[in-house]
Amino acid sequence: MVTRTARRRRASRGFTLLETVFTLAIFGFFIIILVTLTAEMRGYDRRYPVNFMKHPQVSAVVSRMRKDIVDAFGADPYPSSYATYTQTEKTLIVYSVQSTGFTQTVVWDFRTPGVVNRKAFSVGNVVSDWVARGVPANFNVGTFEIPNRPYAVRIRATDERGKLAIDQIFQPRAH
Amino acid sequence: MRRQRGFSLIELLFALVVLTIVITTSLAIFVERTNRSQRASELILAYQVLSNETEVIRRVGYGSLDALTDDFVTDTTILQPLAPFTTEVDVRQHRPGIKHVKMTIRWRAQSLATVTLIRTDTGGTNLW
Structure with a gap:
Protein backbone atom coordinates (compact mmCIF):
# COMPACT_ATOMS: atom_id res chain seq x y z
CA MET A 1 0.00 0.00 0.00
CA VAL A 2 1.34 3.43 -1.08
CA THR A 3 1.32 5.96 1.68
CA ARG A 4 0.23 9.57 1.27
CA THR A 5 3.81 10.81 1.82
CA ALA A 6 5.16 8.58 -0.97
CA ARG A 7 2.50 9.84 -3.36
CA ARG A 8 3.37 13.46 -2.56
CA ARG A 9 7.05 12.76 -3.13
CA ARG A 10 6.34 11.25 -6.56
CA ALA A 11 4.16 14.23 -7.54
CA SER A 12 6.87 16.74 -6.65
CA ARG A 13 9.80 14.95 -8.23
CA GLY A 14 9.99 17.43 -11.20
CA PHE A 15 10.36 16.80 -14.95
CA THR A 16 12.29 14.04 -16.60
CA LEU A 17 15.15 14.85 -18.98
CA LEU A 18 12.98 13.81 -21.94
CA GLU A 19 10.16 16.15 -20.93
CA THR A 20 12.58 19.05 -20.51
CA VAL A 21 14.32 18.45 -23.84
CA PHE A 22 10.99 18.15 -25.65
CA THR A 23 9.69 21.40 -24.12
CA LEU A 24 12.90 23.27 -24.90
CA ALA A 25 12.81 21.99 -28.49
CA ILE A 26 9.32 23.38 -29.01
CA PHE A 27 10.27 26.64 -27.33
CA GLY A 28 13.44 26.88 -29.45
CA PHE A 29 11.42 26.26 -32.60
CA PHE A 30 9.19 29.27 -31.92
CA ILE A 31 12.16 31.42 -30.89
CA ILE A 32 13.86 30.64 -34.23
CA ILE A 33 10.70 31.65 -36.11
CA LEU A 34 10.43 34.91 -34.16
CA VAL A 35 14.13 35.78 -34.66
CA THR A 36 13.86 35.04 -38.40
CA LEU A 37 10.75 37.20 -38.78
CA THR A 38 12.28 40.06 -36.78
CA ALA A 39 15.49 39.94 -38.86
CA GLU A 40 13.39 39.98 -42.04
CA MET A 41 11.46 43.02 -40.81
CA ARG A 42 14.61 44.92 -39.87
CA GLY A 43 16.10 44.16 -43.29
CA TYR A 44 12.93 45.43 -44.89
CA ASP A 45 13.10 48.64 -42.81
CA ARG A 46 16.68 49.24 -43.94
CA ARG A 47 15.84 48.56 -47.59
CA TYR A 48 13.01 51.05 -47.98
CA PRO A 49 13.42 54.79 -47.54
CA VAL A 50 10.35 55.74 -45.51
CA ASN A 51 7.66 53.62 -43.97
CA PHE A 52 4.79 55.35 -45.73
CA MET A 53 2.31 53.42 -43.62
CA LYS A 54 3.80 54.74 -40.36
CA HIS A 55 4.04 58.31 -41.68
CA MET B 1 -7.02 12.28 -4.40
CA ARG B 2 -8.69 12.62 -7.79
CA ARG B 3 -7.33 16.16 -8.24
CA GLN B 4 -3.70 15.00 -7.94
CA ARG B 5 -3.64 12.47 -10.71
CA GLY B 6 -2.47 14.91 -13.52
CA PHE B 7 -3.67 15.28 -17.14
CA SER B 8 -4.91 12.49 -19.33
CA LEU B 9 -3.47 11.97 -22.83
CA ILE B 10 -6.66 13.32 -24.44
CA GLU B 11 -6.50 16.51 -22.34
CA LEU B 12 -2.86 17.01 -23.19
CA LEU B 13 -3.42 16.47 -26.93
CA PHE B 14 -6.38 18.84 -26.95
CA ALA B 15 -4.33 21.53 -25.16
CA LEU B 16 -1.50 21.08 -27.67
CA VAL B 17 -3.89 21.39 -30.62
CA VAL B 18 -5.38 24.60 -29.20
CA LEU B 19 -1.90 26.00 -28.50
CA THR B 20 -0.72 25.11 -32.01
CA ILE B 21 -3.74 26.80 -33.60
CA VAL B 22 -3.24 29.97 -31.55
CA ILE B 23 0.50 30.18 -32.26
CA THR B 24 0.15 29.36 -35.96
CA THR B 25 -2.60 31.94 -36.41
CA SER B 26 -0.58 34.62 -34.59
CA LEU B 27 2.49 33.95 -36.71
CA ALA B 28 0.44 33.91 -39.92
CA ILE B 29 -1.09 37.29 -39.04
CA PHE B 30 2.36 38.69 -38.23
CA VAL B 31 3.84 37.48 -41.52
CA GLU B 32 0.84 38.70 -43.52
CA ARG B 33 1.03 42.13 -41.90
CA THR B 34 4.73 42.42 -42.76
CA ASN B 35 4.13 41.34 -46.36
CA ARG B 36 1.26 43.75 -46.87
CA SER B 37 3.21 46.64 -45.36
CA GLN B 38 6.15 45.85 -47.65
CA ARG B 39 3.87 45.59 -50.68
CA ALA B 40 2.23 48.93 -49.85
CA SER B 41 5.63 50.66 -49.66
CA GLU B 42 6.69 49.07 -52.95
CA LEU B 43 3.49 50.21 -54.65
CA ILE B 44 3.94 53.78 -53.39
CA LEU B 45 7.43 53.87 -54.92
CA ALA B 46 6.22 52.28 -58.17
CA TYR B 47 3.27 54.64 -58.57
CA GLN B 48 5.52 57.67 -58.04
CA VAL B 49 7.47 56.61 -61.13
CA LEU B 50 4.31 55.78 -63.09
CA SER B 51 2.85 59.16 -62.18
CA ASN B 52 6.01 60.93 -63.39
CA GLU B 53 6.01 58.96 -66.62
CA THR B 54 2.36 59.83 -67.18
CA GLU B 55 3.13 63.54 -66.77
CA VAL B 56 5.67 63.30 -69.59
CA ILE B 57 3.79 60.95 -71.94
CA ARG B 58 0.67 63.09 -71.82
CA ARG B 59 2.78 65.80 -73.51
CA VAL B 60 4.21 63.56 -76.24
CA GLY B 61 2.61 64.26 -79.63
CA TYR B 62 -0.12 61.83 -80.59
CA GLY B 63 1.74 60.83 -83.76
CA SER B 64 4.93 60.11 -81.82
CA LEU B 65 3.38 57.73 -79.30
CA ASP B 66 4.19 54.63 -81.35
CA ALA B 67 7.88 55.49 -81.16
CA LEU B 68 7.92 55.06 -77.35
CA THR B 69 10.16 52.27 -76.08
CA ASP B 70 9.97 50.13 -72.94
CA ASP B 71 12.52 52.37 -71.23
CA PHE B 72 10.89 55.07 -69.15
CA VAL B 73 11.80 58.66 -70.01
CA THR B 74 11.81 59.73 -66.36
CA ASP B 75 14.26 58.81 -63.63
CA THR B 76 13.72 55.41 -61.99
CA THR B 77 16.33 55.75 -59.21
CA ILE B 78 13.60 55.64 -56.59
CA LEU B 79 12.86 52.03 -57.63
CA GLN B 80 16.25 50.88 -56.32
CA PRO B 81 14.74 48.88 -53.40
CA LEU B 82 12.62 46.94 -55.93
CA ALA B 83 15.61 45.85 -58.04
CA PRO B 84 15.67 43.88 -60.23
CA PHE B 85 12.69 45.44 -61.96
CA THR B 86 11.56 45.91 -65.56
CA THR B 87 9.54 48.66 -67.25
CA GLU B 88 7.19 48.31 -70.20
CA VAL B 89 5.31 50.80 -72.36
CA ASP B 90 2.59 49.36 -74.56
CA VAL B 91 0.81 51.63 -77.06
CA ARG B 92 -2.38 50.32 -78.66
CA GLN B 93 -4.83 51.89 -81.05
CA HIS B 94 -8.12 51.57 -79.21
CA ARG B 95 -10.27 53.13 -81.92
CA PRO B 96 -9.59 55.79 -84.57
CA GLY B 97 -8.19 58.87 -82.85
CA ILE B 98 -7.77 57.17 -79.47
CA LYS B 99 -4.71 55.32 -78.19
CA HIS B 100 -4.17 53.54 -74.91
CA VAL B 101 -0.69 53.88 -73.43
CA LYS B 102 -0.15 51.22 -70.79
CA MET B 103 2.87 51.68 -68.52
CA THR B 104 3.94 48.76 -66.34
CA ILE B 105 6.60 48.15 -63.74
CA ARG B 106 7.32 44.54 -62.78
CA TRP B 107 9.45 43.40 -59.87
CA ARG B 108 10.00 40.09 -58.03
CA ALA B 109 8.00 37.14 -59.25
CA GLN B 110 4.46 38.43 -59.56
CA SER B 111 4.46 42.05 -58.39
CA LEU B 112 3.41 44.70 -60.85
CA ALA B 113 2.00 48.21 -60.95
CA THR B 114 0.35 49.58 -64.04
CA VAL B 115 -1.25 52.79 -65.29
CA THR B 116 -3.12 53.24 -68.57
CA LEU B 117 -3.22 56.67 -70.15
CA ILE B 118 -5.92 57.34 -72.75
CA ARG B 119 -4.69 59.73 -75.43
CA THR B 120 -6.98 61.44 -77.92
CA ASP B 121 -5.86 62.88 -81.23
CA THR B 122 -6.88 66.54 -80.83
CA GLY B 123 -5.07 67.48 -84.03
CA GLY B 124 -3.16 70.25 -82.29
CA THR B 125 0.05 70.55 -80.35
CA ASN B 126 -1.22 72.42 -77.31
CA LEU B 127 -2.22 69.29 -75.46
CA TRP B 128 -3.02 69.44 -71.80
Whole structure:
Protein backbone atom coordinates (compact mmCIF):
# COMPACT_ATOMS: atom_id res chain seq x y z
CA MET A 1 0.00 0.00 0.00
CA VAL A 2 1.34 3.43 -1.08
CA THR A 3 1.32 5.96 1.68
CA ARG A 4 0.23 9.57 1.27
CA THR A 5 3.81 10.81 1.82
CA ALA A 6 5.16 8.58 -0.97
CA ARG A 7 2.50 9.84 -3.36
CA ARG A 8 3.37 13.46 -2.56
CA ARG A 9 7.05 12.76 -3.13
CA ARG A 10 6.34 11.25 -6.56
CA ALA A 11 4.16 14.23 -7.54
CA SER A 12 6.87 16.74 -6.65
CA ARG A 13 9.80 14.95 -8.23
CA GLY A 14 9.99 17.43 -11.20
CA PHE A 15 10.36 16.80 -14.95
CA THR A 16 12.29 14.04 -16.60
CA LEU A 17 15.15 14.85 -18.98
CA LEU A 18 12.98 13.81 -21.94
CA GLU A 19 10.16 16.15 -20.93
CA THR A 20 12.58 19.05 -20.51
CA VAL A 21 14.32 18.45 -23.84
CA PHE A 22 10.99 18.15 -25.65
CA THR A 23 9.69 21.40 -24.12
CA LEU A 24 12.90 23.27 -24.90
CA ALA A 25 12.81 21.99 -28.49
CA ILE A 26 9.32 23.38 -29.01
CA PHE A 27 10.27 26.64 -27.33
CA GLY A 28 13.44 26.88 -29.45
CA PHE A 29 11.42 26.26 -32.60
CA PHE A 30 9.19 29.27 -31.92
CA ILE A 31 12.16 31.42 -30.89
CA ILE A 32 13.86 30.64 -34.23
CA ILE A 33 10.70 31.65 -36.11
CA LEU A 34 10.43 34.91 -34.16
CA VAL A 35 14.13 35.78 -34.66
CA THR A 36 13.86 35.04 -38.40
CA LEU A 37 10.75 37.20 -38.78
CA THR A 38 12.28 40.06 -36.78
CA ALA A 39 15.49 39.94 -38.86
CA GLU A 40 13.39 39.98 -42.04
CA MET A 41 11.46 43.02 -40.81
CA ARG A 42 14.61 44.92 -39.87
CA GLY A 43 16.10 44.16 -43.29
CA TYR A 44 12.93 45.43 -44.89
CA ASP A 45 13.10 48.64 -42.81
CA ARG A 46 16.68 49.24 -43.94
CA ARG A 47 15.84 48.56 -47.59
CA TYR A 48 13.01 51.05 -47.98
CA PRO A 49 13.42 54.79 -47.54
CA VAL A 50 10.35 55.74 -45.51
CA ASN A 51 7.66 53.62 -43.97
CA PHE A 52 4.79 55.35 -45.73
CA MET A 53 2.31 53.42 -43.62
CA LYS A 54 3.80 54.74 -40.36
CA HIS A 55 4.04 58.31 -41.68
CA PRO A 56 0.82 59.19 -43.54
CA GLN A 57 1.81 62.89 -43.43
CA VAL A 58 4.38 62.19 -46.18
CA SER A 59 1.56 61.27 -48.57
CA ALA A 60 -0.43 64.27 -47.32
CA VAL A 61 2.44 66.63 -48.25
CA VAL A 62 2.69 65.11 -51.74
CA SER A 63 -1.09 65.26 -52.30
CA ARG A 64 -1.45 68.88 -51.18
CA MET A 65 1.55 69.96 -53.20
CA ARG A 66 0.23 68.17 -56.28
CA LYS A 67 -3.05 70.06 -55.94
CA ASP A 68 -1.28 73.42 -55.58
CA ILE A 69 0.97 72.87 -58.61
CA VAL A 70 -1.69 71.30 -60.84
CA ASP A 71 -3.80 74.41 -60.13
CA ALA A 72 -0.90 76.83 -60.71
CA PHE A 73 -2.20 79.86 -62.54
CA GLY A 74 -1.03 82.77 -64.65
CA ALA A 75 1.84 83.64 -66.97
CA ASP A 76 4.26 83.51 -64.04
CA PRO A 77 2.89 80.89 -61.63
CA TYR A 78 6.14 80.74 -59.63
CA PRO A 79 7.00 84.28 -58.47
CA SER A 80 10.64 84.79 -57.49
CA SER A 81 9.66 86.12 -54.06
CA TYR A 82 6.68 86.71 -51.83
CA ALA A 83 6.54 88.44 -48.43
CA THR A 84 9.74 87.34 -46.65
CA TYR A 85 10.15 84.24 -48.84
CA THR A 86 12.36 83.74 -51.88
CA GLN A 87 12.01 81.03 -54.53
CA THR A 88 14.86 78.58 -53.79
CA GLU A 89 15.57 74.85 -53.79
CA LYS A 90 14.14 74.76 -50.25
CA THR A 91 11.17 77.04 -50.81
CA LEU A 92 8.47 76.76 -53.44
CA ILE A 93 6.24 79.76 -54.07
CA VAL A 94 3.27 79.07 -56.32
CA TYR A 95 0.32 81.16 -57.40
CA SER A 96 -2.59 78.70 -57.29
CA VAL A 97 -6.32 78.67 -57.98
CA GLN A 98 -8.51 77.46 -55.11
CA SER A 99 -11.78 75.56 -55.23
CA THR A 100 -13.58 78.87 -54.58
CA GLY A 101 -12.27 80.23 -57.89
CA PHE A 102 -10.06 82.79 -56.16
CA THR A 103 -6.29 82.59 -56.24
CA GLN A 104 -3.85 82.29 -53.37
CA THR A 105 -0.10 82.50 -53.10
CA VAL A 106 1.10 79.29 -51.51
CA VAL A 107 4.54 78.98 -49.93
CA TRP A 108 6.01 75.53 -49.29
CA ASP A 109 8.85 75.86 -46.83
CA PHE A 110 11.26 72.90 -46.58
CA ARG A 111 14.11 74.68 -44.80
CA THR A 112 13.72 72.84 -41.47
CA PRO A 113 14.79 69.17 -41.80
CA GLY A 114 11.91 66.80 -41.08
CA VAL A 115 9.32 69.59 -41.11
CA VAL A 116 7.25 70.90 -44.01
CA ASN A 117 5.34 74.16 -43.64
CA ARG A 118 2.63 75.22 -46.12
CA LYS A 119 1.39 78.77 -45.85
CA ALA A 120 -1.34 80.19 -48.05
CA PHE A 121 -1.72 83.93 -48.49
CA SER A 122 -4.68 85.82 -49.82
CA VAL A 123 -4.38 89.58 -50.39
CA GLY A 124 -1.30 89.61 -48.17
CA ASN A 125 -2.94 87.81 -45.24
CA VAL A 126 -2.13 84.29 -44.06
CA VAL A 127 -5.31 82.26 -44.60
CA SER A 128 -3.84 78.81 -43.93
CA ASP A 129 -0.81 77.58 -42.02
CA TRP A 130 -0.25 73.84 -42.12
CA VAL A 131 2.73 71.96 -40.71
CA ALA A 132 3.69 68.33 -41.33
CA ARG A 133 6.27 66.63 -39.15
CA GLY A 134 8.05 63.30 -39.39
CA VAL A 135 8.64 63.75 -43.13
CA PRO A 136 11.91 62.95 -44.96
CA ALA A 137 14.79 65.17 -43.85
CA ASN A 138 15.91 66.77 -47.10
CA PHE A 139 13.47 68.17 -49.64
CA ASN A 140 14.62 69.70 -52.88
CA VAL A 141 12.51 71.73 -55.31
CA GLY A 142 13.67 71.63 -58.92
CA THR A 143 12.40 71.79 -62.45
CA PHE A 144 11.81 69.07 -65.03
CA GLU A 145 11.80 69.74 -68.74
CA ILE A 146 8.66 68.51 -70.47
CA PRO A 147 8.24 69.27 -74.20
CA ASN A 148 6.08 72.35 -74.87
CA ARG A 149 5.38 72.85 -71.18
CA PRO A 150 7.84 74.89 -69.13
CA TYR A 151 6.17 74.87 -65.74
CA ALA A 152 6.78 71.34 -64.45
CA VAL A 153 8.15 71.06 -60.90
CA ARG A 154 10.20 68.15 -59.60
CA ILE A 155 10.09 67.48 -55.87
CA ARG A 156 12.69 65.13 -54.44
CA ALA A 157 13.19 64.13 -50.83
CA THR A 158 15.79 61.93 -49.19
CA ASP A 159 15.62 60.53 -45.68
CA GLU A 160 18.36 60.91 -43.06
CA ARG A 161 20.21 57.90 -44.54
CA GLY A 162 20.26 59.56 -47.97
CA LYS A 163 17.69 57.20 -49.50
CA LEU A 164 15.37 58.72 -52.07
CA ALA A 165 11.84 58.65 -50.65
CA ILE A 166 9.94 61.06 -52.89
CA ASP A 167 10.56 61.88 -56.53
CA GLN A 168 7.53 63.48 -58.11
CA ILE A 169 6.98 65.57 -61.20
CA PHE A 170 3.95 67.85 -61.19
CA GLN A 171 2.69 69.80 -64.15
CA PRO A 172 0.03 72.55 -64.06
CA ARG A 173 -3.22 71.92 -65.93
CA ALA A 174 -5.22 74.31 -68.07
CA HIS A 175 -7.82 76.46 -66.35
CA MET B 1 -7.02 12.28 -4.40
CA ARG B 2 -8.69 12.62 -7.79
CA ARG B 3 -7.33 16.16 -8.24
CA GLN B 4 -3.70 15.00 -7.94
CA ARG B 5 -3.64 12.47 -10.71
CA GLY B 6 -2.47 14.91 -13.52
CA PHE B 7 -3.67 15.28 -17.14
CA SER B 8 -4.91 12.49 -19.33
CA LEU B 9 -3.47 11.97 -22.83
CA ILE B 10 -6.66 13.32 -24.44
CA GLU B 11 -6.50 16.51 -22.34
CA LEU B 12 -2.86 17.01 -23.19
CA LEU B 13 -3.42 16.47 -26.93
CA PHE B 14 -6.38 18.84 -26.95
CA ALA B 15 -4.33 21.53 -25.16
CA LEU B 16 -1.50 21.08 -27.67
CA VAL B 17 -3.89 21.39 -30.62
CA VAL B 18 -5.38 24.60 -29.20
CA LEU B 19 -1.90 26.00 -28.50
CA THR B 20 -0.72 25.11 -32.01
CA ILE B 21 -3.74 26.80 -33.60
CA VAL B 22 -3.24 29.97 -31.55
CA ILE B 23 0.50 30.18 -32.26
CA THR B 24 0.15 29.36 -35.96
CA THR B 25 -2.60 31.94 -36.41
CA SER B 26 -0.58 34.62 -34.59
CA LEU B 27 2.49 33.95 -36.71
CA ALA B 28 0.44 33.91 -39.92
CA ILE B 29 -1.09 37.29 -39.04
CA PHE B 30 2.36 38.69 -38.23
CA VAL B 31 3.84 37.48 -41.52
CA GLU B 32 0.84 38.70 -43.52
CA ARG B 33 1.03 42.13 -41.90
CA THR B 34 4.73 42.42 -42.76
CA ASN B 35 4.13 41.34 -46.36
CA ARG B 36 1.26 43.75 -46.87
CA SER B 37 3.21 46.64 -45.36
CA GLN B 38 6.15 45.85 -47.65
CA ARG B 39 3.87 45.59 -50.68
CA ALA B 40 2.23 48.93 -49.85
CA SER B 41 5.63 50.66 -49.66
CA GLU B 42 6.69 49.07 -52.95
CA LEU B 43 3.49 50.21 -54.65
CA ILE B 44 3.94 53.78 -53.39
CA LEU B 45 7.43 53.87 -54.92
CA ALA B 46 6.22 52.28 -58.17
CA TYR B 47 3.27 54.64 -58.57
CA GLN B 48 5.52 57.67 -58.04
CA VAL B 49 7.47 56.61 -61.13
CA LEU B 50 4.31 55.78 -63.09
CA SER B 51 2.85 59.16 -62.18
CA ASN B 52 6.01 60.93 -63.39
CA GLU B 53 6.01 58.96 -66.62
CA THR B 54 2.36 59.83 -67.18
CA GLU B 55 3.13 63.54 -66.77
CA VAL B 56 5.67 63.30 -69.59
CA ILE B 57 3.79 60.95 -71.94
CA ARG B 58 0.67 63.09 -71.82
CA ARG B 59 2.78 65.80 -73.51
CA VAL B 60 4.21 63.56 -76.24
CA GLY B 61 2.61 64.26 -79.63
CA TYR B 62 -0.12 61.83 -80.59
CA GLY B 63 1.74 60.83 -83.76
CA SER B 64 4.93 60.11 -81.82
CA LEU B 65 3.38 57.73 -79.30
CA ASP B 66 4.19 54.63 -81.35
CA ALA B 67 7.88 55.49 -81.16
CA LEU B 68 7.92 55.06 -77.35
CA THR B 69 10.16 52.27 -76.08
CA ASP B 70 9.97 50.13 -72.94
CA ASP B 71 12.52 52.37 -71.23
CA PHE B 72 10.89 55.07 -69.15
CA VAL B 73 11.80 58.66 -70.01
CA THR B 74 11.81 59.73 -66.36
CA ASP B 75 14.26 58.81 -63.63
CA THR B 76 13.72 55.41 -61.99
CA THR B 77 16.33 55.75 -59.21
CA ILE B 78 13.60 55.64 -56.59
CA LEU B 79 12.86 52.03 -57.63
CA GLN B 80 16.25 50.88 -56.32
CA PRO B 81 14.74 48.88 -53.40
CA LEU B 82 12.62 46.94 -55.93
CA ALA B 83 15.61 45.85 -58.04
CA PRO B 84 15.67 43.88 -60.23
CA PHE B 85 12.69 45.44 -61.96
CA THR B 86 11.56 45.91 -65.56
CA THR B 87 9.54 48.66 -67.25
CA GLU B 88 7.19 48.31 -70.20
CA VAL B 89 5.31 50.80 -72.36
CA ASP B 90 2.59 49.36 -74.56
CA VAL B 91 0.81 51.63 -77.06
CA ARG B 92 -2.38 50.32 -78.66
CA GLN B 93 -4.83 51.89 -81.05
CA HIS B 94 -8.12 51.57 -79.21
CA ARG B 95 -10.27 53.13 -81.92
CA PRO B 96 -9.59 55.79 -84.57
CA GLY B 97 -8.19 58.87 -82.85
CA ILE B 98 -7.77 57.17 -79.47
CA LYS B 99 -4.71 55.32 -78.19
CA HIS B 100 -4.17 53.54 -74.91
CA VAL B 101 -0.69 53.88 -73.43
CA LYS B 102 -0.15 51.22 -70.79
CA MET B 103 2.87 51.68 -68.52
CA THR B 104 3.94 48.76 -66.34
CA ILE B 105 6.60 48.15 -63.74
CA ARG B 106 7.32 44.54 -62.78
CA TRP B 107 9.45 43.40 -59.87
CA ARG B 108 10.00 40.09 -58.03
CA ALA B 109 8.00 37.14 -59.25
CA GLN B 110 4.46 38.43 -59.56
CA SER B 111 4.46 42.05 -58.39
CA LEU B 112 3.41 44.70 -60.85
CA ALA B 113 2.00 48.21 -60.95
CA THR B 114 0.35 49.58 -64.04
CA VAL B 115 -1.25 52.79 -65.29
CA THR B 116 -3.12 53.24 -68.57
CA LEU B 117 -3.22 56.67 -70.15
CA ILE B 118 -5.92 57.34 -72.75
CA ARG B 119 -4.69 59.73 -75.43
CA THR B 120 -6.98 61.44 -77.92
CA ASP B 121 -5.86 62.88 -81.23
CA THR B 122 -6.88 66.54 -80.83
CA GLY B 123 -5.07 67.48 -84.03
CA GLY B 124 -3.16 70.25 -82.29
CA THR B 125 0.05 70.55 -80.35
CA ASN B 126 -1.22 72.42 -77.31
CA LEU B 127 -2.22 69.29 -75.46
CA TRP B 128 -3.02 69.44 -71.80
